[in-house]
Amino acid sequence: MFLIVYECIMARYNILKPFKPLFHLDNEPSSPDSPDSWLDFEISLEPPEKALYLTRSSEWLLQVGRESGIERQLSLLGYSHPVIKVSTESFVSRLTISDLSLLTDDEKENHENFVVKENNYLIDIMTRPYKLKYHQLNAYQSLLRLSDPLVTNERIDDQIFSPSKCAETAEFIKTQFPVRPKMTKQEWVCLQDPKAEFSQQKPRLPGQRHPGLGIGNLFFTTLNKLVAEKNFGMFFTAEHFHNAVMYSKSGAKFASPLMEGYFRALTESLKPLITQYSLSAISWGIGEGRVVDEDTGRPVVYLAQEQLAPIEENIVRYISSAQYKSIAEEAYVLGRARKLRLLE
Template sequence: MNSSIKHQHNQVSQQKEISQQEEISSTIVNNIKPQKTNYKKYLTDFVEYANEGIHSSINSLQSINITQKISHIYEMPSSFILPDDDLFAPTVKKFLEDYTLDDIYHYINKYDIKKELEIKGYKDIVISFDTSDYFVHKLSLTDKSLLNFTSTIKSINGQFLINLFIRKKKFILSDFKTYQILRRIETFNENDEEDNFIKNIKYINGFGAMEVYKFMESQLNDKYSLYLIEWICMQDPCSKFSQNRPQFPGQNYPGLRIGRKVNNMLIDLAHKGDGLSNIPENFHNAYIYHTQDYTFLNPAFQAYFDCLCDSLKNDLKVHGLSAVSWAFHNGHVKNLNGEIEIWKPEEQVYSISSKLSSYFVSHGYKSLYNIFRKRDYQVSIDWNNAKEIWKFSLNHQFVNYSTAEDIICNIHNEDEKKNELNIIKDVANEHQQNGQEHIWIPEKSKI
């Protein structure tokens, strides 16, 4: 009986196969091509499901094997060969999908950026943008004099005045680096030697991190269109660093001193979104953005940052922002336990829409900020062991021989002692070339 049923089943299968072959043959005979597999749909479905799985995985802090789960939902065609056109996002011709090259020239004029550059001797401005990367767009502004083969600027790093990499993206809470860090802090185990990034974060513990991210989950439960400043550099290649204009970490040339004008232009370009965002690589970047009304998404980190600024207020006045930023960069900033305070940045945001602005002025944000601000996190700079950054100080009387003697007294090798003393004398000479005392006092002003 079973063999008879099996035989009938085989006959039905063979008939279906023959019928399908005849159908395909008939289609070819009638010059009608078989329907093309919609590979893009498979890819879109896969990406959407993967994205959903990743976000749910972050929220539950559980690992997920997306390729294993996807196979149970979508059956991939056996000959899944994706054309190159479908592998990549479409290119767009407009900067940030909205602006032509003429528009950018208009904004450069509107905010007097061109005028400021002409004052500095750059009178033949050239602007270009690159939108070949669908996600991150590049805007470059230079002067023809920097591109001329007779130019004294030979390094490719000096052949531009402004370089901007910016990304327009819709964020949900789990996309923010801040949120991801807080979740990792909550579950961090002191015995976990591999996660050095979290291990070096001292301003908040697991319980505090949970309080903050729970608040963020209750408030940031929408999608937010943000313009993320991936990287921006404004430089004057024909200028030189000096005692009055010391080099900052990451700089190849002095700045153009048009940061506020450029930022105002970016705010205008981003007016359709909810805000601008950046992750400041160095302490001085965060400080400058802060003076332009950027606020950290994490209220605890904003409080921590303000504590740093308060602790280092005297250093900022006496030595300047450059020297303090170098102190962070070179590991000379220490907390009360004598541990090196490592700069671990999170998102800073300039809110444009009322939807995002309401988060920063909410009672919850202010309450959490006040809790962490009252903890009065303290740091200090070990200047005696930071002689390699003395040259960045604005205090021309910073180095004196009593300090020098204190530093070299523990060096017993005469050659090493002589070398150290020569370095200190060189720094002292640099500081004393100009007898005028310079105090750098930052002022926060509205944009």
């Protein structure tokens, strides 16, 4: 499962360098029932350009940082000499932003190629290009499994994820999900302040090594614009509950409308607990099985699945469709107004 950390994780979305297509589309099997449809083996062997990110140079990205206000916000935290490293490996594009104050003397001499360590960067992002197929979605595969009444270990809610409803939603995704939209997947995003310390006001979130930078909204809004300029979409799979909350607040929707409705009902039911304890405490509690339904005694479960950013026009049409909204609303109505409790 890919990591995605709150601010040292993330808080909104975006990015990617549109390389040469990962797969050739000619003679592609049209049905997932074909054994060859899961992977296209005619992979382009020409390596992507090494010095660009989102087809942009390090110098251009530094200029974006200045114009967007990101550079100024970093300087307020004591980071006034930003350094950018861009690399591409195995078709994953990586952008790392550090500061000279975080590098050793040897690294400063060749700062464009510094070795990334857990405490010497401010921002680190890994993204991968996709021509996304519906049957590659974890959400779709989960629904197929849950269409079988005998599968129970993955059924996080018996009513919302009933076999018949899962089968119906799987068919919706199969027939309505856009045909291979150009997408970028955020495989890792970390915004962190390695010189800061956690406190009662800034408690550690699941997955964090250091406190965040406090620029999540600004940073991801900027990246969102960069992705949109390249006519790409964006999706991500949030490992932790609080990550998914951040994405949801930014407008992202789950690829499965059933999960979208479940998640919306869950976050609404959790509001009193989040107000009482904090989002951090509840995210830890869900991960540890300590948030329970008072009526059933069952722990609340967050199931990590793809969330789609509202950028690419075909994806926007999909998550805005009447059928998507209808399935999500029905799930929301079934799951809302739950009485939840955090076990100490």
